Each structure stands twice: as structure tokens, then as C-alpha cells.
Amino acid sequence: MSAAVPTILDVAARAGVSKSVVSRVLTGAPGVASATRERVQAAATELGYVANAMAQGMVARRTHTLGAFVRDAATPFYGHLLTALQERASAVGYRVVTATGSGTFPVSEERRALETLVSLRVEGLVVCSGALPVEDVLPLAARVPTVVAGRPERSPALSSVYCDEHGGGRALAEHVHALGHRRVVVLTLEPTTSLTLSPRSHAMAARLRELGVHVTQLRAEDHRDARLDGVGEVVESALAERATCLMTASDRYAVAALEALRARGLSAPEDLSVTGYDGIGDLAGPLLGLTSWRQPLDVVGALAVEEVTAAIDARAADAEVVTRHRAVDGSLLVGRTAGRP
Amino acid sequence: MSAAVPTILDVAARAGVSKSVVSRVLTGAPGVASATRERVQAAATELGYVANAMAQGMVARRTHTLGAFVRDAATPFYGHLLTALQERASAVGYRVVTATGSGTFPVSEERRALETLVSLRVEGLVVCSGALPVEDVLPLAARVPTVVAGRPERSPALSSVYCDEHGGGRALAEHVHALGHRRVVVLTLEPTTSLTLSPRSHAMAARLRELGVHVTQLRAEDHRDARLDGVGEVVESALAERATCLMTASDRYAVAALEALRARGLSAPEDLSVTGYDGIGDLAGPLLGLTSWRQPLDVVGALAVEEVTAAIDARAADAEVVTRHRAVDGSLLVGRTAGRP
DNA sequence: TTGTACGCGTTATCAT
DNA sequence: ATGATAACGCGTACAA
Numbered sequence: 001m002s003a004a005v006p007t008i009l010d011v012a013a014r015a016g017v018s019k020s021v022v023s024r025v026l027t028g029a030p031g032v033a034s035a036t037r038e039r040v041q042a043a044a045t046e047l048g049y050v051a052n053a054m055a056q057g058m059v060a061r062r063t064h065t066l067g068a069f070v071r072d073a074a075t076p077f078y079g080h081l082l083t084a085l086q087e088r089a090s091a092v093g094y095r096v097v098t099a100t101g102s103g104t105f106p107v108s109e110e111r112r113a114l115e116t117l118v119s120l121r122v123e124g125l126v127v128c129s130g131a132l133p134v135e136d137v138l139p140l141a142a143r144v145p146t147v148v149a150g151r152p153e154r155s156p157a158l159s160s161v162y163c164d165e166h167g168g169g170r171a172l173a174e175h176v177h178a179l180g181h182r183r184v185v186v187l188t189l190e191p192t193t194s195l196t197l198s199p200r201s202h203a204m205a206a207r208l209r210e211l212g213v214h215v216t217q218l219r220a221e222d223h224r225d226a227r228l229d230g231v232g233e234v235v236e237s238a239l240a241e242r243a244t245c246l247m248t249a250s251d252r253y254a255v256a257a258l259e260a261l262r263a264r265g266l267s268a269p270e271d272l273s274v275t276g277y278d279g280i281g282d283l284a285g286p287l288l289g290l291t292s293w294r295q296p297l298d299v300v301g302a303l304a305v306e307e308v309t310a311a312i313d314a315r316a317a318d319a320e321v322v323t324r325h326r327a328v329d330g331s332l333l334v335g336r337t338a339g340r341p
Numbered sequence: 342m343s344a345a346v347p348t349i350l351d352v353a354a355r356a357g358v359s360k361s362v363v364s365r366v367l368t369g370a371p372g373v374a375s376a377t378r379e380r381v382q383a384a385a386t387e388l389g390y391v392a393n394a395m396a397q398g399m400v401a402r403r404t405h406t407l408g409a410f411v412r413d414a415a416t417p418f419y420g421h422l423l424t425a426l427q428e429r430a431s432a433v434g435y436r437v438v439t440a441t442g443s444g445t446f447p448v449s450e451e452r453r454a455l456e457t458l459v460s461l462r463v464e465g466l467v468v469c470s471g472a473l474p475v476e477d478v479l480p481l482a483a484r485v486p487t488v489v490a491g492r493p494e495r496s497p498a499l500s501s502v503y504c505d506e507h508g509g510g511r512a513l514a515e516h517v518h519a520l521g522h523r524r525v526v527v528l529t530l531e532p533t534t535s536l537t538l539s540p541r542s543h544a545m546a547a548r549l550r551e552l553g554v555h556v557t558q559l560r561a562e563d564h565r566d567a568r569l570d571g572v573g574e575v576v577e578s579a580l581a582e583r584a585t586c587l588m589t590a591s592d593r594y595a596v597a598a599l600e601a602l603r604a605r606g607l608s609a610p611e612d613l614s615v616t617g618y619d620g621i622g623d624l625a626g627p628l629l630g631l632t633s634w635r636q637p638l639d640v641v642g643a644l645a646v647e648e649v650t651a652a653i654d655a656r657a658a659d660a661e662v663v664t665r666h667r668a669v670d671g672s673l674l675v676g677r678t679a680g681r682p
Numbered sequence: 683t684t685g686t687a688c689g690c691g692t693t694a695t696c697a698t
Numbered sequence: 699a700t701g702a703t704a705a706c707g708c709g710t711a712c713a714a
Contacts, residue, residue, distance in 0.1 A: 005462075008691065008692065018701045020693090020694090020702080021699085021701080023692070023694085032700085036700085051692075052692070053462070054404075054462060056692055058399065060692080073414055073423045073427070074417070074423070076417065079419075082415070084443075087443045090450070097439065098439035098440075099439075101427070102424040103424075115391055251623075255628045259628050259630070262608075281622070282593065287593070287597050350707080358685085359684065361686080362685080368709075373684085374684090395706095397707085398708095399690040
């Protein structure tokens with residue numbers, strides 16, 4: 001139960017060589033007698049030696065580490081994004097250190113968390129937060145390659161990868177139209193409420209209108225949040241208007257609508273078709289059978305890592321770092337909650 | 342757009358002092374003329390100076406960092422746990438670096454991720470993984486204070502904080518009994534399938550029997566996973582036996598059961614009461630109204646941080662480090678899916 | 683009040 | 699093939 005963490009010197013002493021040799025063996029450098037090499041290996045494992053990444057980073061000026069900041073790992077959206085980042089990063093030889101806030105964190109804390117990442121001298125930064133203003137990210141982006149992931153962002157000073165909200169909303173609307181719906185209620189949100197939910201919901205309404213569908217927009221802000229009763233009013237309105245489909249901006253809203261229907265002894269899609277949006281997590285499984293739009297967070301994560309690493313390489317090669325904004329397409333999730341009218 | 346990261350020397354040069362003075366100012370040490378202090382502050386912010394945590398850690402031999410390892414941040418369970426850890430840790434002055442695997446990671450990768458954390462010289466380790474064998478954690482635990490969070494663990498060499506599966510299962514069973522159910526089907530799992538789902542499900546069945554309830558155990562292993570059709574068979578059996586309630590080991594199973602009911606034109610709790618377990622994430626919201634058992638992951642996270650930091654302090658004070666195993670109680674989530682028979 | 687010098691653990695360069 | 703030594707950026711005794 002040695003409290004003291006072994007250093008390279010301990011390994012060297014145990015193997016009866018100098019620390020230089022140990023370093024060479026451990027980094028896989030050539031020019032060490034195979035007998036010596038084995039002695040060193042043995043000594044290292046016996047001691048349970050793990051190299052001090054900080055000391056390595058100091059001299060190597062490389063940490064092989066990406067910093068990921070996610071607003072709240074407890075939400076499926078960020079959780080999946082985080083996992084995708086992790087997976088891709090380790091595939092291309094980077095480790096990931098994560099700083100996560102929580103829903104209750106003030107933005108000032110998010111800023112501090114970002115600084116933590118920078119203080120760790122991560123080589124690249126992936127910022128996933130719908131709340132953190134880009135102004136807070138910019139100064140860091142000037143120093144370390146940065147990509148904002150998961151939200152639309154168009155500052156030319158950094159790269160971004162996000163889901164195509166507009167395209168997704170339109171495509172889902174087309175699906176609803178193709179099913180034959182001609183009277184549809186769309187639950188819309190304003191940009192001030194959400195930078196992601198707003199564009200997708202307005203895109204749905206706009207596309208439906210283009211297709212000649214009778215559309216009624218109901219603003220979520222006029223009702224009580226995503227609570228059951230708030231959406232209940234929306235469902236009531238939809239039924240009163242003789243609409244055959246209700247399009248919502250997220251799976252949570254959709255589930256709330258389904259419950260509101262059930263509370264009235266009705267169900268989807270028989271009495272009213274219902275669509276969601278997100279396609280992530282438990283709500284999107286085959287269990288509920290939601291008709292929705294799946295955001296490819298694995299792709300977003302992978303591309304985000306791709307962008308940072310490219311920027312890192314470019315900077316290392318002293319080449320010009322080009323920033324890009326990439327919108328990725330989602331895919332239709334055909335479920336059982338939306339059918340023919 | 343300076344690619345070069347400013348060091349303490351840059352700040353010193355800009356302020357026209359030596360780096361010692363800068364260090365004192367930034368660490369808040371006394372004995373600096375206030376005029377000088379301000380000059381240094383100004384220089385630091387102008388340069389956007391962020392201290393190199395690695396260099397600091399090397400000399401201070403303290404990193405003020407906790408390492409959290411979570412098996413898969415994409416699942417609500419681990420996501421919430423991670424957030425809880427983060428929240429508590431930053432409240433007590435520690436930063437958290439996280440390494441997360443993903444559902445598809447082999448255990449060898451988990452081991453590597455843990456080493457990454459150790460190489461970063463975190464002062465304490467919180468391990469959240471139902472999959473990683475304790476043997477892989479033990480060697481690290483000997484070196485850095487470690488606590489296993491979120492799964493029952495009784496190795497005396499480290500501390501653990503987890504949910505009381507046994508007590509939860511019993512309490513939920515008592516609720517079902519109190520509702521008046523006398524014929525109940527319990528969907529059980531074996532320990533080889535899951536270290537958490539198994540004990541809770543068996544505790545439910547045992548407690549019900551103690552209370553004189555007629556219990557039929559159906560092994561999940563005998564059916565096709567948690568898929569809709571697999572649980573469909575279970576629901577069929579329950580109805581055929583004229584059971585009034587179906588207890589499952591997780592909210593996912595419960596939702597599957599609800600859907601199976603719906604597919605047959607039936608519903609809960611009218612035709613069959615259904616209970617879940619977990620109480621985390623979207624499935625547990627008021628939307629679905631699941632009757633379930635809520636695992637207090639925020640408490641688990643907070644206690645886990647409390648345990649590690651206590652161990653860190655003890656070790657620093659050269660006192661004896663006591664390991665503890667703490668089971669925390671959950672709470673009943675009264676929903677709409679279980680009613681009187 | 684301020685500056686000098688040393689060491690933390692590691693890699694890389696240069697001798698040997 | 700191996701060993702000594704200089705950095706890396708920072709905190710901190712100690713000297714001025």
C-alpha cells in the first residue's frame with residue numbers, strides 16, 4: 001500500500017539502469033538491448049508504474065488530449081454526443097477530458113469549466129452547450145482549435161458541426177404530407193426559447209404550407225411549458241379544429257401529447273397522428289414507437305473530432321487553419337404514432 | 342491570433358517584474374505592493390493568461406482534480422451520476438476530469454481509460470461501471486483514494502456508494518401489496534445478467550411472498566430480452582393467470598409492458614397494473630406516469646465525492662483511511678400505471 | 683517588497 | 699547501448 005507514486009527513477013533503480021533507458025523503453029524508442037528492455041518492462045509492471053502525463057506534456061508540448069465541454073451530461077442529447085466524441089477521439093489516438101456543467105449551473109461556471117480545460121492544455125476544444133454565448137468561446141478559440149458541436153453556429157472564427165434543423169423539419173413535414181394529412185397543427189417555439197427547437201418547428205410549418213396543407217401554428221410559449229396539461233390544451237385545440245396530425249418540436253412534447261390523448265380516452269394515430277423530433281434516448285426506442293426525426297449525434301460527434309484534429313494538424317504544420325460550418329442530415333424515424341388520416 | 346500560449350514569463354515581462362511576483366499575485370499570496378499587484382493583474386488579463394495546470398501540479402504536488410470514470414455517458418443512469426459528481430465536486434473545490442467509455446467499449450478500453458485518469462494524477466477516483474471487475478480497480482485503489490459508485494461492491498480495499506436494491510425492491514413490493522394486489526407476476530433476472538436488476542427483482546418476489554401474495558416469477562432470460570414481443574409473452578402470461586399486477590426490474594421493461602398492453606387494446610392500470618424501477622430520465626417523468634422506484638443518483642454522486650475527498654484528506658494528514666460501503670435509500674414514485682386491482 | 687535559484691517527472695540531445 | 703544533462707512552466711524557500 002505504497003502511498004508514494006513511483007516515478008521513472010524508481011523504475012530505473014529497480015531495473016538497474018538510468019532513467020534515460022527507461023524512457024526509451026517505455027516510449028518504444030529503438031536502440032535498447034532486448035535484455036535490458038525486458039528488465040525495464042518487468043520493473044515497470046511490478047511497480048505499477050504509470051507515466052505522469054503532466055510531466056510528459058510539459059516537455060513534449062503535446063498532451064494528446066481533447067477537451068470536451070458539455071452543458072449537462074444528464075440529458076440524453078449531450079450524453080450521446082459525449083459518447084460519440086469519446087469513441088471517435090480514442091479511435092484517432094486522442095484521449096478526452098470532459099468538463100460538464102449541470103442544468104443548474106450558471107453560465108459563469110461554464111466559463112470557468114472551459115478555463116479548466118484550457119489550463120489542462122488540451123490540444124483541441126469541443127464545446128457542446130446551447131447556452132454558452134459564442135463570445136465566451138471566442139477568446140479561447142483564438143488560442144486552441146475549437147469546434148462548437150450540436151448547435152447552429154456561424155461565427156467565422158471557429159468551426160461548428162450541427163444538425164440541420166431546417167432540413168429535418170422540412171423532411172418530417174413532407175412525411176406527414178405524404179401520409180395524406182391536409183389539416184395539421186404545428187407546435188412552434190420562438191428563437192428566444194430555443195435555438196434548436198425554434199428553427200425546426202418553423203421549418204415544419206413553412207414546408208407544410210408550401211405543400212398546400214392547412215396549418216395552424218400554436219406557440220408553445222402561450223401554453224404551460226412541456227407539462228402534460230399545457231400540451232393538453234394544444235391537443236384539445238387540434239381536435240377542435242379537426243386536424244388529423246399534431247407536429248411537435250421534440251420527443252418530449254410528443255410524449256406529452258400522447259399522454260394527453262390517452263387521458264381523454266383517445267390514442268395515436270387513430271384519433272390524431274403525433275410526431276416528435278430528436279430520436280435520441282429512451283423516448284425514441286421501439287417501445288413507444290414515436291414517429292420522429294433522428295438527429296445523428298454519432299455523426300456530429302465524429303465530425304466534430306475530425307474538425308478539431310484537422311485544425312490541430314494544420315496548426316502544427318503551420319498551415320492555414322480553415323474554419324468550417326457543417327450541417328449534418330438526420331433521418332426519418334418511422335413509428336406507429338403517425339399514420340394515414 | 343498568437344498561436345503561442347503565454348507563460349508566466351510573458352506576464353512578468355509585460356508587467357516589468359519577475360515571475361515570482363506574478364506567481365504571488367495570481368495565487369493571492371501576501372506581500373506584494375498593491376500598485377505592482379494591479380499591473381500584474383492587468384498584464385495577465387490582457388494576455389489572456391491561463392496558468393498551466395500541469396506545471397502547477399508538478400510542483401505543488403496537488404492537482405485539485407478528481408477523476409470520474411463512467412461506463413457509458415449515453416445512458417441516463419450514468420449521465421445523471423456524472424452530473425451529480427460534477428456538481429458536488431465543484432462545490433467542494435475540486436475539478437472533475439471524466440473518462441467515459443461507450444456501450445461498445447471492450448473492458449480493456451475501460452482499463453486504459455482508468456490509467457489515463459491516473460496518469461493525469463487525479464487525487465481521487467470515482468469509478469462508475471457495472472462492467473469493470475473490481476480486480477481491475479484494486480491496484481489503482483491502492484495508490485489513489487477510490488470509490489466505486491452506483492453498484493453494490495463489498496471489497497474492503499475501497500469504498501463504495503450504491504443504491505439499496507434489496508430495500509427498494511421490498512418497498513415497491515409493499516406498495517403493490519398495499520394497493521390490494523394479491524396475484525402478482527414478477528419479471529426476475531439472474532445475477533449473471535445484471536448485478537443491479539437481479540437483486541431488486543428477487544427482493545420484490547420475496548417480499549410479496551412474505552406478505553402472503555400469490556407470486557409467479559417469470560425469468561426474463563427465458564424471453565426475448567426487453568424487446569416488445571418478448572415482454573409481450575410475459576404480459577400474456579400475466580393476463581392468463583389472472584394476475585392484477587406485473588412488477589418489472591426497470592422502467593424500460595415497464596414501458597415495454599405498457600406497449601404490449603396497448604398493442605392488445607388494453608391499458609394500465611385498468612387491465613393490469615405495471616411497475617418499473619429506476620426513476621431516472623425521460624421514462625420517469627410525469628409524461629408516462631410510471632409507478633416506479635426512484636434511485637437517488639444525486640445523493641449517490643454527492644456521497645461518492647464526500648467519500649473520496651475524505652479519503653484524500655485523511656491520506657494527506659497521514660491518518661488512517663477507512664473504507665466504507667454505503668447503501669442509499671431510494672423513494673417511491675407514485676404514478677398512474679399501478680392502481681387498485 | 684522583489685528577485686534568484688532550485689526542483690517537480692519527463693523527453694530529447696549529446697556524450698560516452 | 700547507455701548515461702548525464704538541459705529544458706518544459708510553475709511555486710517557493712531563500713537571499714537581497
